[in-house]
Amino acid sequence: MDRTDESLIALRRILRATELYERDLATAAGVTPAKLRVMQIVQMKGGTTTPKALATQMGVSQATITGLVDKLGRDGLAERVQSQTDRRQVNVTLTSRGQTVLDSAPDALQQRFVREFERLENWEQAQLLSSLERVAAMLDARDLDASPVLTGGSLMAERD
Numbered sequence: 001m002d003r004t005d006e007s008l009i010a011l012r013r014i015l016r017a018t019e020l021y022e023r024d025l026a027t028a029a030g031v032t033p034a035k036l037r038v039m040q041i042v043q044m045k046g047g048t049t050t051p052k053a054l055a056t057q058m059g060v061s062q063a064t065i066t067g068l069v070d071k072l073g074r075d076g077l078a079e080r081v082q083s084q085t086d087r088r089q090v091n092v093t094l095t096s097r098g099q100t101v102l103d104s105a106p107d108a109l110q111q112r113f114v115r116e117f118e119r120l121e122n123w124e125q126a127q128l129l130s131s132l133e134r135v136a137a138m139l140d141a142r143d144l145d146a147s148p149v150l151t152g153g154s155l156m157a158e159r160d
Contacts, residue, residue, distance in 0.1 A: 011135070021109040029105035031077070037110075038068050039077065039094060039102045048081070048091045077101055 022033055029036065041057055042049050055065045069092050072078035077098035083089035094102065117125060136142050 018109060025106060025108075029101050031075075031101060031105065033108065033110075034068055035072055035075075035077070036102070036105055036108060038065070038072060038092075039098055040108070042078065042092055042094050043099075043102060048093045050089060050091055054092065072098065 025031065025033060025036065031039070037058060038054055041054055045053065051062055051065045051069060054069075055062045058065070069078060069080065072092075073080065076095055078092055078094050080090045081093050083091050117128070120128065133142075
């Protein structure tokens with residue numbers, strides 16, 4: 001087998017891993033990776049944060065966050081609450097059901113990646129990052145809207 005085939009197989013394995021994780025997460029916790037990430041960020045920020053802060057941290061538009069928060073609200077996992085300090089501001093908070101789902105969710109795929117990536121030597125991290133950026137450029141994906149959520153599809157076209 002030549003290197004071209006081996007590289008395509010490695011890419012396909014990465015894509016399959018994200019697909020399988022997404023399916024396992026939906027079965028175990030009933031949420032998608034993007035919804036889980038929003039919930040994790042809310043929790044990390046002390047249980048409440050703004051949609052703008054979510055969008056900034058996830059690297060997506062506020063419209064994408066609005067859609068995700070709407071879906072979390074319909075699922076009873078999060079809610080919008082008017083800020084106590086600024087009446088013009090709305091915060092996103094987890095419901096008790098949302099906290100329960102978050103506590104029971106399996107380890108996110110990106111968390112596994114982060115753990116392993118951080119174990120690498122500095123030069124290995126730089127080499128891997130350079131290679132991944134090169135692959136993204138080769139696939140003409142350099143300017144695509146992306147966040148640090150390993151999922152098989154678009155965050156905008158997320159399924160309920």
